[in-house]
Amino acid sequence: MNRRWFIKILLALGLGAYFPSLAEASRLDELHTPQDGYQPLTSVKFLRQVITRDSRTSRTLMWSSEEPSQVEWQLVGEESAHFAAVTQRNSICSCTLTNLKPASLYRFRITAGTRATSWQKLLTAGDGAFQMLIFADSQCERYEVWQRTADIAAEIFPEAELVTVIGDLVDNGQADYQWRAWHLAATKILSGRTFAPVMGNHECYGVDWFNALPTGYLEQFALPDNGAKNFRGYFYSFDYGAAHFVALNTQFAELDALKTGLQSAQEFFLRRDIANANRPWNVVLMHKDIYDYAQDTFNDIAEKFLELFDELAIDVVFTGHLHTYRNRGKIFARTKSSHGTTYVMCGRAGDQRYVEPHSAIDDVTASDLRGEAESFIALNISADELHLTCRTVDGKILDDFTLTKPTRHPYGQR
Numbered sequence: 001m002n003r004r005w006f007i008k009i010l011l012a013l014g015l016g017a018y019f020p021s022l023a024e025a026s027r028l029d030e031l032h033t034p035q036d037g038y039q040p041l042t043s044v045k046f047l048r049q050v051i052t053r054d055s056r057t058s059r060t061l062m063w064s065s066e067e068p069s070q071v072e073w074q075l076v077g078e079e080s081a082h083f084a085a086v087t088q089r090n091s092i093c094s095c096t097l098t099n100l101k102p103a104s105l106y107r108f109r110i111t112a113g114t115r116a117t118s119w120q121k122l123l124t125a126g127d128g129a130f131q132m133l134i135f136a137d138s139q140c141e142r143y144e145v146w147q148r149t150a151d152i153a154a155e156i157f158p159e160a161e162l163v164t165v166i167g168d169l170v171d172n173g174q175a176d177y178q179w180r181a182w183h184l185a186a187t188k189i190l191s192g193r194t195f196a197p198v199m200g201n202h203e204c205y206g207v208d209w210f211n212a213l214p215t216g217y218l219e220q221f222a223l224p225d226n227g228a229k230n231f232r233g234y235f236y237s238f239d240y241g242a243a244h245f246v247a248l249n250t251q252f253a254e255l256d257a258l259k260t261g262l263q264s265a266q267e268f269f270l271r272r273d274i275a276n277a278n279r280p281w282n283v284v285l286m287h288k289d290i291y292d293y294a295q296d297t298f299n300d301i302a303e304k305f306l307e308l309f310d311e312l313a314i315d316v317v318f319t320g321h322l323h324t325y326r327n328r329g330k331i332f333a334r335t336k337s338s339h340g341t342t343y344v345m346c347g348r349a350g351d352q353r354y355v356e357p358h359s360a361i362d363d364v365t366a367s368d369l370r371g372e373a374e375s376f377i378a379l380n381i382s383a384d385e386l387h388l389t390c391r392t393v394d395g396k397i398l399d400d401f402t403l404t405k406p407t408r409h410p411y412g413q414r
């Protein structure tokens with residue numbers, strides 16, 4: 001019996017928890033099976049393709065390893081291969097590929113001498129229709145639950161190109177073991193897809209559980225520059241296909257005492273960013289929600305953003321944080337409306353359960369709030385339509401709706 005089968009049998013017997021290194025080896029098996037006569041480069045772990053501002057022409061590759069290495073990459077179908085240098089800091093490696101062709105399939109691998117990872121798929125964004133997967137609150141006590149949510153989504157929606165987790169990726173942002181468990185669980189969902197993370201409040205806790213700067217999160221993901229020197233990586237924007245996305249930061253309660261000026265920096269950024277955006281759809285991703293369900297009223301986050309989103313005509317805002325799926329439909333001037341911004345709060349992808357009361361503001365809620373299962377959203381965006389499906393891990397459709405643009409918006413003109 002070879003080693004791979006021995007590991008598979010142990011895992012099938014449910015013994016993975018007793019042999020965490022075997023569970024890790026099994027999860028990283030595909031990455032550690034090189035082609036072309038290379039030996040496995042097993043020091044490479046937790047590979048992710050991180051979003052760049054122009055996802056059509058560039059991609060940032062990141063992974064964990066203590067070894068020097070380089071990236072070999074090529075357009076699929078072309079003979080010539082290219083090599084790119086890697087920067088390494090605190091065992092986190094990073095390499096940004098640039099001048100890529102839009103809507104094209106590339107492959108890359110990480111090499112060190114005679115050792116390499118397997119070839120990995122890299123798909124650059126185009127200008128038109130695409131599918132993405134949205135998760136929130138993957139924080140866990142047992143990351144097998146996040147892994148199950150992510151793996152089910154990957155299996156049902158294999159064509160999804162872009163993945164986001166809208167905050168609280170991990171339970172404690174400065175605990176290394178949490179990041180390792182999160183990445184290992186995300187191996188399948190992040191393989192061959194672009195990842196756009198959003199910071200949540202749990203990324204802003206130290207191991208002593210006091211508020212802390214989000215150093216763990218910022219180390220994990222090298223994100224597009226927002227021009228704000230003091231808040232690099234805290235918020236950012238990017239284009240993908242027919243949509244422009246802005247990932248905002250709602251951690252005022254955690255960060256304001258540690259670093260001042262988050263809201264003014266974001267407002268300055270957001271106004272300028274949306275003024276320059278030229279995609280048919282403008283979508284905001286931010287962790288904390290706009291509603292206080294206990295008091296049945298808009299909350300302090302709504303105070304900071306609702307008027308701004310009205311003014312900038314944001315199409316859809318996705319939030320998380322309360323671990324329950326809610327679709328509030330369109331809201332304009334703090335009132336439910338036939339026009340304005342659609343507000344969707346994602347359910348949880350991890351194992352931390354909260355129960356929030358019903359409210360008349362919701363158009364759609366889970367029918368059994370106490371038993372609400374982990375869920376995720378599949379979003380299909382084209383120039384004319386945005387179609388959302390929210391599914392639980394046990395296959396229930398919680399929501400399904402389509403937004404349309406009244407007229408076609410040629411790029412460069414809204």
Ligand SMILES: [Fe+2]
Pocket residue numbers: 167168200201202287320321322
């Ligand atoms: Fe949260």
